[in-house]
Amino acid sequence: IVSTTPENKKAILEEFTGVNCTFCPQGHAIANAIKENNPDNFFVINIHQGGFSTPGPGQPDFRTPFGNGIVNQSYSGAGFGYPSGTVNRQNFPGREMTNSGTTAMSRNNWTISANDALAQSSYVNLGVEASIDVSTNELTVHVEAYYTGDSPESINKLNVALLQNKTTGPQVGGGVGDNYVHMHRLVHLLTGQWGVDVTTTTQGSFIDQIFTYTIPADYNGISADLYDAEMEVVVFMTETQQNIISGNGAYATYTRLANSNDAIIKSVEEFDDQCAGALSPNFELQNVGSDNLTSVDIEYSINGNTPQVYTWTGNLSSLFTEEIELPEILYEAEATNQLVISLPNDDDNTNNEGSTSFSLADVFLTNQLNLTIQLDEYPAETTWNITNSAGAAIISGGPYSQENGMVQQTLDLPENDCYSFTIRDAFGDGICCGFGNGSFTLETRSGELVIGGGDFGSQAVKVFSNYNTLSATSFDTFNFSMYPNPTNGIINLSANENFDYQVFNLQGKKVQQGQSNSLTKQVNLLSSASGIYFIKVNINGVSKTQKIILK
Numbered sequence: 001i002v003s004t005t006p007e008n009k010k011a012i013l014e015e016f017t018g019v020n021c022t023f024c025p026q027g028h029a030i031a032n033a034i035k036e037n038n039p040d041n042f043f044v045i046n047i048h049q050g051g052f053s054t055p056g057p058g059q060p061d062f063r064t065p066f067g068n069g070i071v072n073q074s075y076s077g078a079g080f081g082y083p084s085g086t087v088n089r090q091n092f093p094g095r096e097m098t099n100s101g102t103t104a105m106s107r108n109n110w111t112i113s114a115n116d117a118l119a120q121s122s123y124v125n126l127g128v129e130a131s132i133d134v135s136t137n138e139l140t141v142h143v144e145a146y147y148t149g150d151s152p153e154s155i156n157k158l159n160v161a162l163l164q165n166k167t168t169g170p171q172v173g174g175g176v177g178d179n180y181v182h183m184h185r186l187v188h189l190l191t192g193q194w195g196v197d198v199t200t201t202t203q204g205s206f207i208d209q210i211f212t213y214t215i216p217a218d219y220n221g222i223s224a225d226l227y228d229a230e231m232e233v234v235v236f237m238t239e240t241q242q243n244i245i246s247g248n249g250a251y252a253t254y255t256r257l258a259n260s261n262d263a264i265i266k267s268v269e270e271f272d273d274q275c276a277g278a279l280s281p282n283f284e285l286q287n288v289g290s291d292n293l294t295s296v297d298i299e300y301s302i303n304g305n306t307p308q309v310y311t312w313t314g315n316l317s318s319l320f321t322e323e324i325e326l327p328e329i330l331y332e333a334e335a336t337n338q339l340v341i342s343l344p345n346d347d348d349n350t351n352n353e354g355s356t357s358f359s360l361a362d363v364f365l366t367n368q369l370n371l372t373i374q375l376d377e378y379p380a381e382t383t384w385n386i387t388n389s390a391g392a393a394i395i396s397g398g399p400y401s402q403e404n405g406m407v408q409q410t411l412d413l414p415e416n417d418c419y420s421f422t423i424r425d426a427f428g429d430g431i432c433c434g435f436g437n438g439s440f441t442l443e444t445r446s447g448e449l450v451i452g453g454g455d456f457g458s459q460a461v462k463v464f465s466n467y468n469t470l471s472a473t474s475f476d477t478f479n480f481s482m483y484p485n486p487t488n489g490i491i492n493l494s495a496n497e498n499f500d501y502q503v504f505n506l507q508g509k510k511v512q513q514g515q516s517n518s519l520t521k522q523v524n525l526l527s528s529a530s531g532i533y534f535i536k537v538n539i540n541g542v543s544k545t546q547k548i549i550l551k
Helices: 024-037 067-072 107-118
Strands: 011-017 042-048 084-087 124-133 138-147 156-165 167-169 180-182 185-189 196-198 206-214 230-238 244-251 253-255 263-268 282-287 293-302 308-316 321-325 336-342 353-359 368-374 382-387 393-397 406-412 418-425 439-444 449-453 459-465 481-483 490-494 500-505 510-515 520-524 531-539 542-550
Touching (some): 011 024, 011 067, 011 107, 024 084, 042 067, 042 244, 084 107, 138 230, 156 206, 263 336, 263 353, 449 459, 500 520
Parallel strands (some): 011 042, 042 185, 124 253
Antiparallel strands (some): 156 230, 167 180, 230 244, 293 308, 293 336, 382 393, 382 418, 439 449, 481 490, 490 520, 500 510, 531 542
16 A cells, blocks of 8 residues: 655654634634645644643643654653644754754744645655544554665654544634534554654565554543544654654545445534525535445435535545535524425435524614623733625724723614624633623614623624515514613513513523513512523514613
């Protein structure tokens, strides 16, 4: 499986990262771009190490016993920052992050260094293939090496790294909270910290080795279930433990699966509230059969209407997945809507259907909104925008500079449309409760709350429209009233239908909820601190949120 023709080096980027590193997603993006430009010659090993990888409460522990050794040999002195990494554990003069002669580089030097490495000739080629027996979790890695020239070292080191892909979890700076997808994550070195000795290193030498390893159920409590975890192998040869000569990589294939022909709907993407009666659904198709999947007829419908059919074609290997965006489907909107996706009959029909529900977006009949932001101690982390139905940002703001400052802005919507408001915190901890007591509200001119809060992690999103998208009963039909407001603590609610309600403080925390057993309800806030609150009332699937001033 290895070429015997002289080749240039393949490049291995060992990327030092951590879930609490704000700029590490930028490093991931740079590495991914290099990989896309050199898919067969560039390989990434993400090593979670150091203070940024230390898990906080509820965070996963992506660290391994090997990270400290790899990182410590790559740099010396002060000034080491994240994200950083080494390309082939090679020194590129003038690009060192710390002292001269070290190999750790900041992310802005990875691309040029990878290109330099790929242009260098190599005296050894490597080939690799891997398979996993799903009945025993045993990984078998077959590695071949062929020396097209002499090594300057009588002993080289062969390394085999096992990586796990598609692990969903938190990532500060990722912009998606706990839904960041971690790729190329080092979980084990089959050959130990620095590899196994290769003692025939002259031209014409041929190395053929097989390594076996039983993949555990989890690493540090993080699932390694083979039906969810995509496993990748990267191999490389070093002169010493410091200089990588070349390498290669492969995704594992899977054996001893229960069925030959078995496609499943692994997941269906959830939707934000929707304005219009048209939707382009996304779902994840997985092949859990032993035969490659090349064609699937997919049926999908909304609210039980006539299904639409889409034929997917491709080549999906065992246990691999593919994200599929289905063509747009029209539907008659209801207050709550259900999307159902189904696959044709195969060896197991119990996993051939998936669904998700979504609601109609709230309607605010206005073209002018008032935005108020009480900033925290890190205002430069706060940004926001409003996008229209085409996804274009029509209004935006931030980052800001005044610590604990106040932002008040009137926003004019250009037309009747479906809009999405998003507020982001770059560090991922919202704007309240830790470093200042920040909060935000987006309201109509009449004081009706569109969205508000403060404890929102990486971002908060609200989809809304300023035109009626549903020919349902309007809220005013229910003769709803609320009084007095402002109030000293007692609020009276009344309507001509039963209703339920929720009360939130300015940071978005729910402080009370209940429902009416008659057409009237008295809400008691006497034990709450004075300030601004919001009450959301729902009547027969139609909801409305209003501001309360508690004196």
